[in-house]
Amino acid sequence: MDSRKVGVLGGGQLGRMLIESANRLNIQVNILDAAGAPAKQISAHDSHIDGSFKDGEAVRQLAKSCDVVTVEIEHVDTHMLEEISSDVTVEPHWKTLRIIKDKFAQKEYLKGHGVDVAESVDLEGKSEEEFKDVGRKFGYPFMLKSKTEAYDGRGNFVVKREEDVGGARKLFGERPLYAERWADFRMEVAVMVVKTRDGVLTFPTVETVHEDSICKLTYAPPRKVTRETAGKAQELAKKAIAAFEGKGVFGVEMFLLKDETLLVNEIAPRPHNSGHYTIEACPLSQYDAHLRAILDLPIPESGLRLREPAIMLNILGGRAPDSHVKIARQALESPNASIHLYGKGDARPGRKMGHIIVTAPTLSAAEREVQPLIDAVDNQKGKPLGPRETEEKREEPLVAVIMGSDSDLPVLRPCFQILEKLEIPFTTRITSAHRTPDWLREFSKKAGETSVRVIIGAAGGAAHLPGMCASWTTLPVIGVPVKATHLDGVDSLYSMTQMPRGEPVATVGINNSTNAALLAVRILGATDLEVRERLRVWMEGNEKEVLWKDGELLEKGWESYLKMMGK
Template sequence: MVDNRKVGVLGGGQLGRMLIEAANRLNIQVNVLDAASSPAKQISAHDGHIEGSFKDSAAVKTLAQASDVVTVEIEHVDTHMLEEVASEVVVEPSWKTLRTIKDKYAQKHYLKEHGVDVADSIDLEGKGVEGLKEVGTTYGYPYMLKSKTEAYDGRGNFVVKSDADVDAAFEALGKRPLYAERWADFRIELAVMVVKTKDGVLTFPTVETVHEDSICKLTYAPPRNVSESTAQSAQALAKKAIGAFEGKGVFGVEMFLLKDDSLLINEIAPRPHNSGHYTIEACPISQYDAHLRAILDLPISQSNLRLREPSIMLNILGGQTPDSHVQVARKALESPNASVHLYGKGDARPGRKMGHITVTAPTLAAAEHEIHPLIDFVDAKKGKKTTTPSPRSETSLSTKPEPLVAVIMGSDSDLPVLKAGLQILETLHIPFTTRITSAHRTPDWLRTFSKSASATSLRVIIGAAGGAAHLPGMCASWTTLPVIGLPVKATHMDGWDSLVSMTQMPRGEPVATVGINNSTNAALLAVRILGAEDREIRERLRVWMEGNEKEVLRKDGVLLGGGGRLI
């Protein structure tokens, strides 16, 4: 047992279930307050669970008495009882944080007070239909009408597109406490899982979320068509937001990337979140492991939260039949890199979250290729004939693999030298791109290419150059990717000047240099670098090398049988 303290959880849905999966590996007891048949209780057999509602004050008090630390799986809880028991048991995150975040208008107001960028909002409680019309005058159309509390997965939200929608919007949500939000003209929705510990604030990587009918459908890690600097800005904004709240644990931060590349916080969840499911397979520890470590003050570092491999998470939403989720799960079992999670919720209902699938692969393009048939299958179970790209993302699924190797050259006159190496990459099915850039004639373009390379699918760069041969060296000074120098034989000095130039890089700026005009070795070295982390590439290289060995032995046999000469 890593820790003998007992963790009490308000709520026993799928998030609680996955939290228990993480706790079981550490032999930590989790006491759940929820119905007897809740998903979390199905995988945890002990007598510490409490049967009842997580909104019932007496049940919350009973859970607190049976636990050392109390946390939440859902924020719609009785924070007044948590305030009362906080003197007797550790509550993480703080009841103050839960009370602020569960009221979405109060959440936005609090964030704005602490200098965090959010969409403008107006309190509409008690203002009736006329209040909704005033918002249209103030903000224009469309705008978002939202319930302050008890809203999730699009429930409690209404897009007011024109004055004609006002009555319908009030009819749908008028019995709730309401506020309105200025429409955010976003390009992509992003999310960051934040971990607040006793020592500071950490973050998992930035991901892209794609929604359908206001429910998260897909999560891409890393996000598509988002620069590394933007991804880091999203993490910084998420850290700033969560740093403003009291308490420890994992927080899900959803945000909008606007068309001018600025960021706005959309909503915060004071608990593990749908957008963080990918961490189970794609990171050293999951968001659930991180939450336990944070609330129990167990060791955790930023390196625990890194992305080990690109991944895509697909929610399994209930379809037209009660067993639609089971059919999707069986289909996913046919996929070699898919991990299936079912939540134990019984029969499916349209739109209900029944489970999720995560596909990991060496590249995001490879993960997209594998998950595309599963997306189509899920859509078919919901009665959709084809996969329709989400209006919330400008990017559709890729059909062409993203390049892993960039072969750059100063002039297309180098192409004959590169031909053999490019054929090696094609033979071994390594996606590559060829670009012409010059250290001397296009230095700004070379700098831009090199600095942005690590934020793309590229993993290795081959730089071919003759003469002074500054191309690979300059590229290496601007990128963290490995650079392979290929000296090209020029008119003078037979390429020795290029070879010596590439090998004389100053300390701290390495260029792996192969022989003059030896594009074959440049390509094979690139393949070996890729193969260090990709078993499939390594296997293709092994088979190719065996073929070379057999060819050499065949020629030796021919030479021996021919009396010393090849015939």
């Protein structure tokens, strides 16, 4: 498809997954790394180079065989990249890699471009007393970090008290250090950003969960994060990456503070662990996007959307050399799990050996499916199950049933029974269109940011509830006209069915909440095969019941049958 060749400094798992994307487009990727590196294992040609990506001569050799050179790790010799940039395109730009590989320089650069980051202080060449001055300024704890060669928590140290300073300095030796004020965050989030010649695009915001400073889980979409906050994270990530030169995919890790403000924590100038979910959950993966960006190939923005919720679980090496294989074998039992093993040989504790991505129509369904795998990973590490893993989780609702008054509850009982029978999680709220219009508006506007996919609204009399709800949400709304004291519910029926153009309400018969529930289930079943199957089984049960009644009527006759019915 494209005759240009791509050279990659580094042949680990990121390079391996980049090659998987390149192979589908028939684009040749030449890897510079040790013989038998994970990326080389799945690419059969003679243009790979055995050696170190920090060796100048090997980098020059790679440049001669390629049209574009990129990296799968930022800890490279940027002076060598500057040298070869006169002969080959380097993406992202060597200046960007030079800034980002020094984490303190990265923070200072971002601050200079108006990007919010945690306050930091340069400690290179400082005395022990000057280290202690930081504690007096920032308070304890604070983070002590290596400027360079730091990843997956290596190079980070939490200074909890003044007495820790001496030991921390000895731990780092002569490495250049800086201190960072402690960020009291409630969650870590991340955004994969795609920088092209035409602008900056983003994948969705995700939640990342770290353990021992290594990313363990990624939730897409993030849990308990509003659409507004997720959007702000994307805009902050775009602002940060727009400040740098060059093209490609960048991972932007952020702290979401308890007051809902965001700070950029770190930037990776390459595909990133927090973006693995895109392989199964998005039309284009982060590797597809990186390849297209550095080669100036089209990237439709809609290709970066989330097709369905996903959870990524890292398979970290356990105590046994085959620990990762055991996890992968267990994952084979999970119908929605995609397994990625990296070809690294025997496991070592904490080493990234692979990852698993579980996709499902809802995040709660993905959580249920991934939990046994999380437990298995924890068990290999000898970690006891905590409260989050052992207590039964309440499922996020897919259907919201709202009513204008609690007097509508008896009419809605059949609706609730159907939803429970078909295992559809739902929530019920009282939101009067006339007595609590502000609450109805707030509920309706925010419903689309939650797990809810369908709204059922029951009301009698003027029955404006479902119509007003429909005007404030993009979710489908089903109206249940309730028979009130006067007019036998016909007034409610007319009110719901006579909605103006542009504001649809799917209205069922008077007091027929059963059909409202079944219509909601059919809407959910359009994108969830499990829901559709449960509905099919239920419908078959109805058919069997009717056929049984037909047989009884034929055998007993109408008079005996009526007596059996008590009529």
